[in-house]
Amino acid sequence: MENKKNFLSKEKITKQNRIWVRIASVCNNRCIFCLDSFAQNWTFPEENEIKKQIKDWYKKWYDNRVIISWWEASVNPKFADYVRYSKELWYDRVQTVTNWNMYASEIFCKKVFEAWLEEVTFSFHWHNETLHDYLVDTAGAFKKSLKWLIYIKKNYPHVIINIDIVVNKINIKFLPDIIKFFMKLWVYEYDILQIIPFGRWFQENKEKLFYNIEENIKYLQDTWKLSKVPGMYMWTNRFPSEAFEWYEDLIQDPRKIKSEVMWEWKHHFEPFIVSWWEIKQDCFWIACEFCFLxxxxxxxxxxxxxxxxxxxxxxxxxxxxxxxxxxxxxxxxxxxxxxxxxxxxxxxxxxxxxxxxxxxxxxxxxxxxxxxxxxxxxxxxxxxxxxxxxxxxxxxxxxxxxxxxxxxxxxxxxxxxxxxxx
Ligand code: SF4
Ligand code: SF4
Known part of the structure; x- marks a missing residue:
């Protein structure tokens, strides 16, 4: 019954018009599981192009949400302008996903929250400095991100804060503890992401990061259990649905695949389908057994x-x-x-x-x-x-x-x- 209630309320959110706008081909972390590190070229897309996307993808009569991201959106000097522009177009919600670790400052917060940024997703992959910094391959990242999370909670209490965690062999056993740590800071919304075999993970760190879901099902189930805590909102991404027996409300909406293959990795999948699989993806065969697709x-x-x-x-x-x-x-x-x-x-x-x-x-x-x-x-x-x-x-x-x-x-x-x- 509880499961049913949860996904019926999530259904309303998935009916939203959600768009992802990429404003930076650069990131100031070097996560060892990064999907796209090889595609980063230290540029920002043209302002006109970004604004056109924000404008064109708005849908009248829908609940519209724009997520300004990728790779680290906050390093784009025009970040606050895009937030303001989205609000001027009447987007219902403007969100970003960030590590916040270099650029953040009181002045920066004032600028983006006055432009009406309403939701911030922080990436944390551990609940202490040593392993978070190791996973994001950036010294001091944990302390900085935590500092800004606490600062925003205190000074901008209307802003919704959630946390995304990329699950891997190093943190899987501690996943429930990571969430409990941030619950103590009154964060009650989580996006739990399964690692996937693209980019740095597969090419450089496969042995370190790959884990077997069946062997670790206990830790996943202990994590899913926390989704039942009153007030908790948990989303999951790219996990095989078999991991959710008894917690089926957490299975990702099947239509999410559209945004993966028709949007984020279109360049990767289109030749495969159009050529009737004559042109195979680079990852074909070698990585399939680890892949949710x-x-x-x-x-x-x-x-x-x-x-x-x-x-x-x-x-x-x-x-x-x-x-x-x-x-x-x-x-x-x-x-x-x-x-x-x-x-x-x-x-x-x-x-x-x-x-x-x-x-x-x-x-x-x-x-x-x-x-x-x-x-x-x-x-x-x-x-x-x-x-x-x-x-x-x-x-x-x-x-x-x-x-x-x-x-x-x-x-x-x-x-x-x-x-x-x-
Ligand atoms: S339990 Fe049902 S779904 Fe599963 S293998 Fe048997 S017949 Fe198929
Ligand atoms: S070819 Fe294999 S690794 Fe590549 S996306 Fe498809 S299933 Fe995943």
Whole structure:
């Protein structure tokens, strides 16, 4: 019940028009897990270009949020101007993600908060100096960031402060303690990010930073438990959904993949899809086993030669619904009623695992030959192919051939709807 309440309230936030505007190709930390360190060239995009993006991406009648970031936005001398400009265009919320470690000062805070910066996400990856500074590869970073966090809390109490933490082999066992430390400073909103195999992490620090999720599930679950503390807001990013059994409200909205592949790493994925995987990403194969996009990339290859199932009155295809609230509207709120609904359908069911209905037949997707765009595949993947199983499925006799069920049914009825047969 608690899970359901949480994600229905998160659903409202994910319906926002959220845009990310990059204003600096430079960062003053050197995080050892940085995704994009190789792409930094110490320049700032043109002012006109930035303002055009802020203006063009605003959507009338939506709740609009702009996140001014990347890499370290606060080093751009025009940072406060972009904050003010966004507010003048009536953005409902202006947010930044920052390490705040060099540039911050009382004058700087006055300038950006008077321009109406409303939300600041600080990156902290440990709760003491030694290991935070090691992870961000910058001496003195922890002390400086902490100082400015406390300063802003005290002097600008209306500003929303949250913290993002990149989870890796070095900090995974201490993740609950890191959060508890910052809770003592009255920070109750967290963005927990799974490390991904791009940039410095994979090329320079793979052995140091990679961790196995299954072996560390206890620490993750202890962390997710903290999301139930009253007043706490926890978001997660790029984790495999299997890590959230019993905490399914924390599974990332499946549409978030759009911003990864169609926005942040478009240059990386577009050639792969458009060339029908003749042009592979640099990371292909060597990094896939560590990557949360494994299913996205591999489903494209797996499905590309298969035919799409055409509608037929002898079967019923169970596809996704955009939001869990729509799953409840179309089907039922309780998983028992949903299971009964499936059992009462007098047709072959498609896309339902054998533990819920006997056939275990899945629809594949491939009209990619006609519609070869990144957008097209991404939407089709999210709608049709984004199916998941539980870690418990490893013991199920159907595991090898089973594809599970669409992620939004997991988010709606939890993993416990899946019942392994031994
Ligand atoms: S799954 Fe895709 S994005 Fe991830 S490492 Fe493999 S090819 Fe690259
Ligand atoms: S328990 Fe898991 S592997 Fe077994 S049929 Fe259900 S979804 Fe498939």
């Amino acid at each position: 494994n299913q996205y990339c591999n489903d494209f290859i797996k499905n590309r030669d298969k035919n799409k199932l055409e509608s037929d009155s002898s079967y019923e295809i169970i596809r996704w619904e955009e939001f869990p609230s729509q799953v409840y509207e179309k089907y039922w709120e309780k998983k028992e009623d949903f299971i009964k609904y499936l059992k009462d359908i007098d047709k072959l069911l498609i896309n339902i695992p054998k533990c819920l209905w006997w056939t275990g037949i899945y629809e594949s997707y491939n009209d990619i030959r006609e519609e070869k765009t990144l957008e097209d595949y991404t939407y089709k993947y999210i709608n049709n192919l984004y199916r998941k199983k539980s870690l418990r499925c490893n013991s199920c006799k159907y595991n090898k051939t089973c594809e599970g069920i669409h992620i939004n049914f997991i988010r709606s009825y939890w993993f416990s709807i899946l019942q392994p047969e031994l």
